[in-house]
Amino acid sequence: xxxxxxxxFLIIGIGTYAQNTVTGTxxxxxxxAPLPGANVILEGSGTGTTTNFDGEFTLNVNVNSGTxxxxxxxxxxxxxxxxxxGNKVNVGQIxxxxxxxxxxxIVITTYSLAIDRQTPVAVSTLKSKEIETQLGSQxxxxxxxxxxxxxxxKQGGGYGDANLRLRxxxxxxxxxxxxxxxxxDMENGRVYWSNWAxxxxxxxxxxxxxxxxASKVAVPSIxxxxxxxxxxxxxxxxxxxFATTGNNGYQKFGATVSTGKxxxxxxxxxSASKTSGNGFVDGTWFEGYSYFINIAKDLxxxxxxxxxxxxxxxxxxxxxxxxxxxDFQRSERGIRLNRDWGYKxxxxxxxxxxxxxxxxxxxxxYWDISENTQLSTALYASVxxxxxxxFSGVNKFGLDSDYRDGFAQPVNFDKIVDExxxxxxxxxxxxxxxxxxxxxxxxxxSTLTTDLTEDIKLLAGxxxxxxxxxxxxxxxxxxxxxxxxxxxxxxxxxxxxxxxEKISYWNDGIVLWxxxxxxxxxxxxxxxxxxxxxxxxxxxxxIDYFNYLDSDxxxxxxxxxxxxxxxxxxxxxxxxxxxNVFANIGYFERAPFFRAAFLNFRNxxxxxxxxxxxxxxxxGYGFRxxxxxxxxxxxxxxxxxxxxxxxxxxxDNTFGSANILGVNAIHQGIELDFRYKPTNRLTFTGMVSLxxxxxxxxxxxxxIFDDEQKLVRTIDLYIEGLKVGDAAQTTFALGSQYEVFxxxxxxxxxxxxxxxxxxxxxxxxxxxxxxQSWEVPEYGLFxxxxxxxxxxxxxxxxxxxxxxxxxxxxxxxxxxxxxxxTASDALVWYGFGRTYTVGTKINF
Numbered sequence: 031x032x033x034x035x036x037x038x039f040l041i042i043g044i045g046t047y048a049q050n051t052v053t054g055t056x057x058x059x060x061x062x063a064p065l066p067g068a069n070v071i072l073e074g075s076g077t078g079t080t081t082n083f084d085g086e087f088t089l090n091v092n093v094n095s096g097t098x099x100x101x102x103x104x105x106x107x108x109x110x111x112x113x114x115x116g117n118k119v120n121v122g123q124i125x126x127x128x129x130x131x132x133x134x135x136i137v138i139t140t141y142s143l144a145i146d147r148q149t150p151v152a153v154s155t156l157k158s159k160e161i162e163t164q165l166g167s168q169x170x171x172x173x174x175x176x177x178x179x180x181x182x183x184k185q186g187g188g189y190g191d192a193n194l195r196l197r198x199x200x201x202x203x204x205x206x207x208x209x210x211x212x213x214x215d216m217e218n219g220r221v222y223w224s225n226w227a228x229x230x231x232x233x234x235x236x237x238x239x240x241x242x243x244a245s246k247v248a249v250p251s252i253x254x255x256x257x258x259x260x261x262x263x264x265x266x267x268x269x270x271x272f273a274t275t276g277n278n279g280y281q282k283f284g285a286t287v288s289t290g291k292x293x294x295x296x297x298x299x300x301s302a303s304k305t306s307g308n309g310f311v312d313g314t315w316f317e318g319y320s321y322f323i324n325i326a327k328d329l330x331x332x333x334x335x336x337x338x339x340x341x342x343x344x345x346x347x348x349x350x351x352x353x354x355x356x357d358f359q360r361s362e363r364g365i366r367l368n369r370d371w372g373y374k375x376x377x378x379x380x381x382x383x384x385x386x387x388x389x390x391x392x393x394x395x396y397w398d399i400s401e402n403t404q405l406s407t408a409l410y411a412s413v414x415x416x417x418x419x420x421f422s423g424v425n426k427f428g429l430d431s432d433y434r435d436g437f438a439q440p441v442n443f444d445k446i447v448d449e450x451x452x453x454x455x456x457x458x459x460x461x462x463x464x465x466x467x468x469x470x471x472x473x474x475x476s477t478l479t480t481d482l483t484e485d486i487k488l489l490a491g492x493x494x495x496x497x498x499x500x501x502x503x504x505x506x507x508x509x510x511x512x513x514x515x516x517x518x519x520x521x522x523x524x525x526x527x528x529x530x531e532k533i534s535y536w537n538d539g540i541v542l543w544x545x546x547x548x549x550x551x552x553x554x555x556x557x558x559x560x561x562x563x564x565x566x567x568x569x570x571x572x573i574d575y576f577n578y579l580d581s582d583x584x585x586x587x588x589x590x591x592x593x594x595x596x597x598x599x600x601x602x603x604x605x606x607x608x609x610n611v612f613a614n615i616g617y618f619e620r621a622p623f624f625r626a627a628f629l630n631f632r633n634x635x636x637x638x639x640x641x642x643x644x645x646x647x648x649x650g651y652g653f654r655x656x657x658x659x660x661x662x663x664x665x666x667x668x669x670x671x672x673x674x675x676x677x678x679x680x681x682d683n684t685f686g687s688a689n690i691l692g693v694n695a696i697h698q699g700i701e702l703d704f705r706y707k708p709t710n711r712l713t714f715t716g717m718v719s720l721x722x723x724x725x726x727x728x729x730x731x732x733x734i735f736d737d738e739q740k741l742v743r744t745i746d747l748y749i750e751g752l753k754v755g756d757a758a759q760t761t762f763a764l765g766s767q768y769e770v771f772x773x774x775x776x777x778x779x780x781x782x783x784x785x786x787x788x789x790x791x792x793x794x795x796x797x798x799x800x801x802q803s804w805e806v807p808e809y810g811l812f813x814x815x816x817x818x819x820x821x822x823x824x825x826x827x828x829x830x831x832x833x834x835x836x837x838x839x840x841x842x843x844x845x846x847x848x849x850x851x852t853a854s855d856a857l858v859w860y861g862f863g864r865t866y867t868v869g870t871k872i873n874f
Contacts, residue, residue, distance in 0.1 A: 049091075049117065050090070050091050050094065050114040050118065050119075051089070052090075052114070053119075053120045054110070054121040054124055055081075055087075056070070056086075056100055056102070056123075056124045056126060057085055057124070057126070058125075058126065064081070064157065065085045065157070068080060068081045068100055069100065069102065070099075070100050071099045071100075072089065072093070079772075079819075080826065082817075086710065086769075088710075088769075090772070091114075095113040096111075096112060097110065097111050097112070098121065100124055108124065108126060110124055120710070143237055143257060143259075146652075147602065147652065149558075149602065150600035150601055150602040150613060150614050150650075151241060151242060151243050151600065151614060152241055152661065152701065153237060154174075154177045155237045156236045156237075157235045158235060161230055161233055161236065162230075163830050163832075164777070165230055166274075166276070166834060167274075167276045167277075167280050167834075167866075168834060169182075170190075170226060170229060171192050171223055173230070173236070174236070174238060174256075175781055176715070176717060176763035177238055177717070178701035178702070178718075178719040179196055179701055179721070180196055180238070181195045181757040181761060181783065183844045184859075184862060185844055186314075186348055186350055186351075186368075186859055187310060187859070187862065188224075188311075188314045188347060188348040189305075189309065189318060190223050190224025190225070190226075190346065190384075191223070191346075191384070192223050193844075194223075195253075195756065195757035196238070196253040196254045196256075197241075197665070197667070197697050198253070198697045198757050198759065199254075200756070201214070201219070202218060204252075204253045204256060205251035205254075205256070206221045207255065207257045208226070208229070208390065210408065211390070211392060211473070213225075213390070216469075216471065216495065216499070216541040216543070216624075217541060217625070218623050222386070224342075224344055224346070225386055225388040227318050227344055228305070228320020228340075229258060229320070229340065229342065231284055231320060231322070232301050232320075232322040233259070234261045235259055236259070237256070237257045238254060238255070239255040239256075239257070240253070240701070241254055241646055242598050242600070242646055243255040252642075260322065260324075261324075267289060268287075268874055269285065269287035269873070269874055270873045270874065271284070271285035271286075271874075272871035272872070273869060274867050274870075276868070277310065277864075277865050277866055278308045278309055278310050280306075281307060282303060282304065282305040283303065284301065284304065285301070286300070286322075287299070287300050287301075288300075295327050296326070299322075300321075300322070301320075302319070302320065302321045304317075304318070305317070305319075305320075306318070309346075309347065310366065310863070311367075311368050312366050312368040312371065312440075313368045313370060313371025313378065313380060314347045314349060314368065316347070317344065317346070318342060318344030318345075318346070321339075321340060321341055322338075323337075323339050323340070325337045332398040332399075336393075336394045337391070338391070338392050339389060339391040340389070341388060341390065344386065346383060346384055346385075347378075348370060348380065348383055349369075349382070350420070351368075352844070352857035352859050353367060353858065354854075354857060357429060357438065363438065365861075365863060369381075369428075369429055370382040372433075372434075372441025372443050373440055373441070373442065373444070374447065374509075375443075375444065380419060383419045384418045385416045385417070386416030386417070387415055388414040388415075391411050392409065392410040393408070402480055402481040404480075405478050406479070407474070407475070407476040408475045408476075409474045411470075413469075413470055414467070414469045414471070416466070417464050417466040417468075418465050419465070420462070420463060421460060422514065422533065422534065423460040423461055425460075426441075432445075446510070448510065450509050451510040454512065457512060457514055458508045458509055458510070458511025459511075461505060461507060461508050461509055462509065463533060465503050466501065466502050466503070466504060467499060467500070467501055468499070468500040469497060469500065470496075470497070470498045471496070471498075472496045473495040473496070474493075476491055477490070478491065485554040486550060488548070489548070490546070490549075491548075492546050493543070493544075493545035493546065494545070495542070495543035497539075497543075498539075499538065499540075499541075501538070502532045502534075503532065503534040504531060504532050505530060505533060508528070513527060514528075516533040518533060518534050518576050519536070520577065520578065520579055532576075534576075535631070536574075536576045537573060537574045537575060537576070538572070538573040538575075539571070539573075540570070540572075541570055541624065543566060543568055545564065545567075546565060547562060547563065547564035549562040549563075550562075556603055559599070559600065562596070562597070563595075563597055564618075565593070566593070566621075567592070567594075568594065568621035569589040569592075570589065570590045570592075570624050570627045571590070572586075572587045572624075572627075572633050573587075574632065574633050585633070586633075587628070587633045587635065592621035592639075592641060593621075593641075594618065594620045594641060595618060596617070596619075597616060598618070599615060600612060601614075607654075608653055609651070609652065609654075610651070610654075611651050612651075613649045613650070614648050615646070616645075616646050617644070618644055619641040619643050620644065622640065622642060627639050629733075630733070630741055640692070642669065642672055643670040644668070644670075645668045646666070646667040648665040649663065649664055650662065650663030657706065659705045660702065660704035660705070661704075663700075664698075664699075664700050664701075665697075665698060666698040668694075668726075669694065669695045669696075669697065671692055671693075671694070672693040672694065690729055690732050693725065694726040695724065695726055695754060696724055697721070698721070698723075699719065699720050699723075700718075701717070702717060702718045702719075703716065704716050711768060711769040712768050713766065713768075714764070714766050715764070715766075716762075716763055716764045717761075717763045719760065719761045721759040723753065723754035723759055725749040725750060725752045725754060727750050728750045729749070730747070731744055732744065746796060747795050748795050748796070749795055752790065752802060752803060753802065754787070755789035755790055756789040756844070757786065758783035759784075759786065759787075760784040761782060761783055762782040762784075764780045765778070765779040766778050773819035774816075774818045775815075775817045776814075776816055777816070777817075778812065778813070778814055779813045780812050781810065782808070783808060785805070785808075786806040786808070786845075787803040787805055787806070788805075789803070789845065789846050804847050804851050804852055804853060804856050806842050806856075807841070809839060810839070811834075811836075811839055813833065813836060814831075815831065815833070816829075817829070825873060826873045827872040828870065829870050830869050830870070831868050832866065833864065834862070834864070834865050834866070835862060835863060839863075840860060840863070841860065841861050842858045842860055843859055843861035845858045
């Protein structure tokens, strides 16, 4: 570690003194946002620099006048003349226009991106430089934690196990897209960030649209849309390599290489990385890889073709069990406590771990049909394999278990192995198993854009998808035994399962999706507006191999069809060069999730399954000036017939779940964010988000299942007037960045979370007098960052340092309500203490 740190600082160069200083800011013409990483070169010399993540540059020169050449991949280069007066000059804002000839796999309209002061939605955009310099060892979605309306936790703390909520809605109700392609699970709507843990290395920018958003998929999301746009094939030859180290054995290294656009019109970019470590929480080791490849070709003047493939295979130990606050305090491991691991034959062995690989491939074609009409088409495929581990049989993993060498000590798997060996022909009493969720996913998106007049643009598109999910459990480790007895399969009721054989359940889910949309956009001077209509048909089929005989025709259902539609519109008006106002409104119906279409984890058709019904409205105000920019918006969303499944931990530490239908909720609030730059070297950012998210009604006949998916009881649920839990309803952030000297920046950020109510357990909501869920103590965290640019011969490099939770604050980041609705019986996860990373990136 010391050698690595020494090496990093030995290669930091010291710039030479220059008599005159030229400064300025480079912005992206399409997004009206800072453009980090742009090259600024004094023409006719070797003197140059790059813009920081605010798009600013400072260049020391030995001449009194000259010409700057500014360039960035995917944009048209431009030149700016300057004349120095008084040893310095500011050339002001330089806008780069997108290069129509640059190799881009999908244009902005296909990406469904919002444009500042034009698209009438609440939006925040993070550029690649911000992600690169601020992420460190955090989970990918944590880079958004200072965005209004967003609350992010690491959940149990395993690699890629982060949970993001937007305006109180979980990932099931947030559309996540990569290059305009949806990645939410087709059956349950969830997003598993561990599948995309390496994507931060190749992200060009990430845009969060809150509320209805500008998404052009057939049915929009409820909470908002997160669109991740990856880097395209670079138009210039070169690349980079990087290495990072951090606390608890964190190591990450990787490289990117691009051929540049060759004379024959071909270009290719390849990127790969590896990440590993022991994890802050005990037993949360991890090893992950990522890869990215883009190959592109110009086919004449009117056609562009691009192939992209990326993935992030990983395996990591998990902490699935929340614990009582008193247990964390009692344990010698404190907030690092994790019951879900131990030692077997001297090797670390996880009770709970996760492994998955979900490569995604897309072939994109962009066609200029005419001067006024374009067609963009993306065909994509994804093949997911993997799942999560746990145990079956007798639970021997309690904190006070006889299979530990003291309270909350690691599990002594050798003792379990010895017992299973002694059982002989009786088979294993306790085993480790894998719960698999493999899938095949194919889809196509096609968008036609045509200018009807100079002011009116018409867009129409198709969104087609096919999804086949395979769900089963299989024996992972017999822990010394000869077999495991399982009677779940009616076709084999006396199943002595060995390693790799299926147990507990085996079923397939097939989802078909056919959608289309049409949208008209108007833009003339200061007024822009849109109106959009969309419709979709979602079809579900379930095939069960365990609950029905092979000869039983009921083992396979017919397709259950749900028709959804949406209508939305909005307008933006630019009052003057500084101010704008916008408003949007919409209503849509979305198909219930797969689990609501079938009851009791069987092929029992739920005739009462209802479409989810959502109404949303929002108004906003924006202000832009050279030193200050800010946004204020007010939103109201009503959600009826919500599909809701709650998972919880029973008193015996087994897991249960409740399938809750007919729930209504209201989410409303106010959001403010700003950016203030009093000087060229100092920048302040901040946001305030005040939410009011409340359950609107009680529900009856809620079905409770155990962890073996068996119905155990039916209850009434009293939740009317209770606060929506599992996300802070009040958040606040304030950040500052100071350029100590050219090329060196210090950053200090503060994030506050309050009005955070514990997620409720259905077991504790059976009485009309049930109290409000426990309110988790508020907390605030400081993060520190340093970036330093240096020269290493002809190469440009950057050193990046990040320290998260600078003051090592102990705080509860996630909580499940107990029966008393107090801290005494709440089950919680603490957030991480102080963590750090130190790394360098060298461009060549």
